[in-house]
Amino acid sequence: MPIFEYACKGCGREFEALVLPTTGAPSCPACKSTELDKLISRPAIKSETTHGLAMKAARKRDKIAGSEKAREQREYELHHND
Ligand SMILES: [Zn+2]
Incomplete structure (x- = not known):
């Protein structure tokens, strides 16, 4: 399952998003911003x-x-x- 962790650059909220080729880029569930940092903690x-x-x-x-x-x-x- 392509679940990635993101941190929103807008409000700092961290969340997980299931990213599929069909769903496109995820957005922040709090402020709907698409300016996100992909967190690499999980793959590490x-x-x-x-x-x-x-x-x-x-x-x-x-x-x-x-x-x-x-x-x-x-x-x-x-x-x-x-
Ligand atoms: Zn946000």
Whole structure:
């Protein structure tokens, strides 16, 4: 859903607006001004979460790679015991 947060330059009111190609530019619900600042707080939070998930995935991958390396090392040692 393309919901964006805006701050009205006219009265300072902050509001969320659903912006669709068919609805056009949003206007302030208080003073009907279309002079708005688009707030980027929401996408910033979202990218932070995405970054966190990416880090988690990377750590998981490292852990798997690490255990695989350990297993290879163990097999190498087993084959060189005789
Ligand atoms: Zn306003």
